[in-house]
Each structure stands twice: as structure tokens, then as C-alpha cells.
Amino acid sequence: MRTAHRVEQVRAAEAALMRRLPDGELMRRAATGLAAVCLELLSPAGVYGAPVVVLAGSGDNGGDALFAGARLAGRGAAVTAVLLSPRRTHPGGLAALRAAGGRVLHAGPDDADVLERVAVPLSRARLVLDGIVGIGGRGGLRPEAARLLPLVEASGATVVAVDLPSGLDADTGRVSGPVLRAHLTVTFGTHKPGLLLSPGAGVAGTVHLVDIGLGPELARLAGGPDGPGGGPALYCLQHADVAAVLPVPGRDTDKYGRGVVGLAAGSERYPGAAVLAVSGAVRSGAGAVRYAGSVADAVLAAHPEVLVHRGGPREAGRVQAWVVGPGLGTGSAGEEALGEVLASDVPVLVDADGLGLLAARGPEPLYRDAPTLFTPHAGEAARLLGVERAAVEAEPLAHALRLADAYGVTVLLKGDRTIITEPAAPGGAEGLGRAQGPGGDGAGAEAGRGGAGDARERRVFVNTTGTGWLATAGSGDVLAGLVGGLLAAGLPVVEAAAVGAYLHGLAGRLAASGAPTTAPDVARALPEAWRQVASTATG
Numbered sequence: 001m002r003t004a005h006r007v008e009q010v011r012a013a014e015a016a017l018m019r020r021l022p023d024g025e026l027m028r029r030a031a032t033g034l035a036a037v038c039l040e041l042l043s044p045a046g047v048y049g050a051p052v053v054v055l056a057g058s059g060d061n062g063g064d065a066l067f068a069g070a071r072l073a074g075r076g077a078a079v080t081a082v083l084l085s086p087r088r089t090h091p092g093g094l095a096a097l098r099a100a101g102g103r104v105l106h107a108g109p110d111d112a113d114v115l116e117r118v119a120v121p122l123s124r125a126r127l128v129l130d131g132i133v134g135i136g137g138r139g140g141l142r143p144e145a146a147r148l149l150p151l152v153e154a155s156g157a158t159v160v161a162v163d164l165p166s167g168l169d170a171d172t173g174r175v176s177g178p179v180l181r182a183h184l185t186v187t188f189g190t191h192k193p194g195l196l197l198s199p200g201a202g203v204a205g206t207v208h209l210v211d212i213g214l215g216p217e218l219a220r221l222a223g224g225p226d227g228p229g230g231g232p233a234l235y236c237l238q239h240a241d242v243a244a245v246l247p248v249p250g251r252d253t254d255k256y257g258r259g260v261v262g263l264a265a266g267s268e269r270y271p272g273a274a275v276l277a278v279s280g281a282v283r284s285g286a287g288a289v290r291y292a293g294s295v296a297d298a299v300l301a302a303h304p305e306v307l308v309h310r311g312g313p314r315e316a317g318r319v320q321a322w323v324v325g326p327g328l329g330t331g332s333a334g335e336e337a338l339g340e341v342l343a344s345d346v347p348v349l350v351d352a353d354g355l356g357l358l359a360a361r362g363p364e365p366l367y368r369d370a371p372t373l374f375t376p377h378a379g380e381a382a383r384l385l386g387v388e389r390a391a392v393e394a395e396p397l398a399h400a401l402r403l404a405d406a407y408g409v410t411v412l413l414k415g416d417r418t419i420i421t422e423p424a425a426p427g428g429a430e431g432l433g434r435a436q437g438p439g440g441d442g443a444g445a446e447a448g449r450g451g452a453g454d455a456r457e458r459r460v461f462v463n464t465t466g467t468g469w470l471a472t473a474g475s476g477d478v479l480a481g482l483v484g485g486l487l488a489a490g491l492p493v494v495e496a497a498a499v500g501a502y503l504h505g506l507a508g509r510l511a512a513s514g515a516p517t518t519a520p521d522v523a524r525a526l527p528e529a530w531r532q533v534a535s536t537a538t539g
């Protein structure tokens with residue numbers, strides 16, 4: 001399990017750790033890890049004489065970059081530091097760089113001819129270290145830094161962001177002004193949410209975590225009465241986490257024991273959505289799939305194994321979970337099917353037209369005894385909340401949380417980085433993120449056990465297995481069927497959603513393999529994704 005923490009949590013953990021360590025030790029650890037990654041990047045073409053530019057701002061982020069630059073200079077690289085606030089540069093870092101033979105250029109707001117002076121070193125650079133601003137940043141880059149962006153981009157150099165790309169909001173991933181896009185981000189202590197969420201993930205490149213010993217402090221603070229408390233702000237599943245909860249049939253389990261998922265989907269106008277949702281459900285680990293609706297013949301033609309009912313969901317027979325919405329239409333038949341499904345006493349996944357029908361009613365809690373899961377894309381989430389789609393895309397996490405609270409449901413917000421969140425007061429006490437198995441990074445083990453008092457904090461997952469090729473018609477229908485089946489197989493709702501998103505993303509990668517793909521191909525790749533994940537299970 002990968003975890004991410006908010007800035008206030010990082011600061012509190014760092015402060016606690018620093019009290020026990022010699023002065024400068026944390027920065028030394030950060031800079032050592034950063035320099036090691038840079039040396040690896042430079043090595044193939046040779047470190048000696050390699051032109052490197054360090055962009056250093058006024059804070060400790062600049063300090064990290066300068067100390068790392070000093071190490072590179074010590075190995076023979078030709079390092080030039082560009083100081084954006086020359087009078088407030090980290091003194092220790094600057095002294096180390098100078099002592100190692102690094103060159104220094106002033107590029108503060110009052111310095112003249114800055115662009116001419118930095119143009120030459122930047123145009124020659126093979127590597128640019130972005131130490132302009134880290135977790136202390138507010139808003140997009142300021143003008144004295146922003147004016148350098150075109151030169152960095154034109155240089156063709158590999159850009160390594162120190163802790164996070166400068167100008168990116170660490171907690172939300174929001175990009176609200178100029179930002180320096182990185183090929184690789186070397187982050188310290190724990191992931192920052194903004195590196196894993198959209199749109200931040202899109203400017204962070206590959207993210208490399210350097211351990212500076214923060215994990216135990218983050219865990220201690222999570223359970224303690226002082227400080228910001230709370231567990232990780234985000235959980236990010238890895239193969240082993242998914243393998244640990246995939247439903248596996250026992251020797252005596254029959255098809256009903258493995259769960260039956262019901263689908264209320266499709267209409268004369270959109271029969272394909274029902275077929276695609278079924279194609280996800282039949283590969284979900286549930287023992288059987290029931291279909292209730294008006295396009296039973298199309299479903300049977302594609303999937304003869306499905307139990308069909310040519311009427312409403314209420315009379316369809318017993319299921320352990322319902323999926324309602326894909327291709328359902330928003331007319332009275334759709335309205336009726338949605339009402340019947342929501343009146344049931346089993347977990348319900350609402351997607352597509354089901355969400356459209358609910359959006360038309362406006363935000364109100366659903367008050368069901370069994371869990372409800374919404375699976376909107378940004379446009380559907382915007383309609384459900386009565387906001388612009390662009391607002392959801394700029395800050396998907398905040399909107400997923402609002403949606404979960406407004407309707408009292410679990411939310412899977414689809415996107416390049418799909419987000420899954422529980423409503424504010426979830427019921428389940430155990431499960432993913434609650435207790436970590438082997439292979440976790442340690443920070444979540446204690447942290448998942450809730451904050452101060454008895455209030456169980458919500459878990460938020462971000463999925464990183466997706467690919468842009470999944471943005472294809474019908475891909476969401478496959479996901480709805482898959483997650484519905486995992487619900488029927490007995491996974492708690494937030495786990496069914498997180499595991500479904502993970503497998504679906506992986507299947508998308510396998511199906512696409514660098515070329516356009518189709519929703520049926522994604523569904524067909526699900527068993528291979530499942531096998532790849534399951535093969536990492538221990539024991």
C-alpha cells in the first residue's frame with residue numbers, strides 16, 4: 001500500500017523527528033536520496049562534466065536542491081545554481097555548492113538581464129533540478145520563477161522536481177497558475193496527495209519516494225491526541241493489496257454462494273451498455289449474473305450464461321447486489337427501475353443514467369440501510385453537485401468528498417486518477433488501509449486506526465493503474481458490471497470500488513498495450529489482469 005499525507009501532517013512528523021536528530025540531518029537524508037537518483041539519471045552518458053542547473057528558491061526546498069547539487073559537483077558534474085531569491089537562499093546549501101566548485105547566478109526579481117544570463121546554462125543543461133518551492137508553496141509560480149519556464153522547456157533537459165513540481169498544490173494536486181512540469185519527482189518521507197491526484201499527477205512525471213525516516217512519526221501522530229492526527233490522506237493500492245482481498249471460491253461454494261449480481265441496464269436506444277456492463281459482471285468473481293430489463297435478447301446473444309428477466313428488477317429474483325443505470329434511459333421506465341433497485345436491501349451501484357435521474361432531483365441523502373455507490377465521471381459529478389465540470393476536474397478530491405457527503409454514499413469518481421471515497425461516517429472497521437499486510441511502507445499501519453476519540457475517519461483511495469486509452473465508449477459500463485460483481489461476491493463497498501478500479505485500469509493497459517482499444521477488449525482482458533494480480537498473493 002502506498003500512502004500520502006497532507007502538508008500539516010508532514011510538518012508535524014518532521015518536527016517530531018527533528019527533535020531527536022542532529023541539526024540538518026533530515027535535509028542531509030533528503031539531499032542524499034535526491035543526488036542518488038540524479039546520478040543514476042546522468043550515469044549512462046557520464047557524470048563527469050555533465051551540465052546541471054539547480055533552480056533554487058528561498059526555502060528548504062532550495063536547500064535540498066543545493067546540497068544535492070553540491071554532491072553532483074563533487075562527482076565532477078558542471079553545476080550552475082540559479083538563485084531566485086539571492087538574499088534568502090539556504091546558507092548551508094549555498095556554501096556546500098560553492099565549496100564543491102558549483103557556479104552561482106543571481107536571478108532575483110531585482111536582478112537585471114536575468115534571462116540572457118541564464119539562457120546559456122539552461123540551453124546546455126542535461127538535468128534541471130527544480131528546487132524553487134516545495135510544500136511551503138502557495139499558488140502558481142511567482143513571476144521571477146515563471147519567466148524561466150520557457151527556457152527550461154526549450155532546453156530539452158530532464159527536469160527533476162524536488163519534493164514536488166514547483167507551483168503544484170501539495171494537498172490537492174491543483175494547478176492554479178504557472179507550474180514547472182517534471183519528468184521525475186523525488187519526494188521525501190511520504191507521498192503528497194497532489195502527486196497522485198489529477199491534475200497534479202500529470203505534471204509530476206514518475207514519482208520516486210525517498211525514505212527519510214518519517215513513517216513511524218506519521219503513524220504515531222495519527223493515533224495521538226496532539227497535532228493534526230488522522231491517518232493517511234490517501235491510500236493507493238498495489239498488486240499485493242488487491243490480491244489479498246480478491247474473492248476466491250472455496251471447494252464447496254456453489255454459484256449462489258459466490259454471489260449473484262443483478263443488472264438493471266440498457267434500453268431499446270442503448271442496448272450495448274447492458275451488454276458491456278454484463279461483460280464486466282461475468283468476469284467479476286460473482287457466481288451468476290441476473291439481467292432485468294428490455295434488452296434481454298441482446299444480452300443473451302452475447303452472454304448465454306446470464307439469467308434474464310424481461311421486466312423490472314423487483315420481480316427478477318434474489319441478488320446480493322444491484323447495478324443500475326448504464327444505458328437505462330432517463331424516461332419513466334428508467335425512473336421505475338431505479339426506484340425498485342434503491343428500495344432493495346442489498347448494496348447498489350448507481351451509474352450513468354441512474355446518476356442523471358438522481359441529479360435531476362438535486363442533492364439529498366439517499367437513506368438506504370445497505371451501502372450505495374455512485375460511479376460518476378467528472379461531468380456526471382458536476383451535474384449531481386450543480387457545479388461546472390471544469391471545477392470537478394480542477395479539484396476532483398474535494399468534489400468526490402462533497403458528493404459522498406451530499407448524498408450519503410460511497411463515490412468512485414472516474415478520471416485519469418480515479419478517486420474512491422467513503423461518506424464521512426463509514427460503518428466497516430476492518431479492511432484495506434485499516435491494517436497493513438507485509439509490503440506496506442509502514443506509515444499506514446497505525447494510521448488507519450482512526451483519529452482522536454471514536455470517530456472513524458474515512459478512507460480515500462486513488463487508483464493509478466488507469467491509462468488514457470480507457471477513455472473509450474462503454475469502458476465505464478464494463479467497470480460498473482465488474483464492481484457490482486465484486487459487491488455481490490461480498491467485498492465491502494469501498495474495497496469493491498477500489499479493487500474494481502484497479503483491475504479495470506490494469507485490463508485497460510493490457511488491452512491497449514500502447515494502441516487504441518475498445519470496451520469489449522477491456523472486458524476480455526479482465527481475467528489476465530486478475531491472474532497477474534493474484535499471482536502476487538503470498539502463501
Ligand SMILES: NC(=O)C1=CN([C@@H]2O[C@H](COP(=O)(O)OP(=O)(O)OC[C@H]3O[C@@H](n4cnc5c(N)ncnc54)[C@H](O)[C@@H]3O)[C@@H](O)[C@H]2O)[C@@H](O)CC1
Binds near residue numbers: 015059136137
Ligand atoms: N521541514 C523539513 O524537515 C524538511 C523539509 N524538506 C524540504 O523543505 C521543503 C519545505 O521547505 P520550506 O518550508 O522552507 O518551504 P519551501 O522551500 O517549499 O518554500 C518556501 C519559500 O517559497 C516561497 N514561495 C511560496 N510560494 C511560492 C510561489 N508560488 N512561487 C515562488 N516562491 C514561493 C516563500 O516565500 C518561501 O520563502 C520541502 O518541500 C522539502 O523539499 C526536506 O529537506 C526534508 C526535511
Ligand SMILES: [K+]
Binds near residue numbers: 130165
Ligand atoms: K520543487
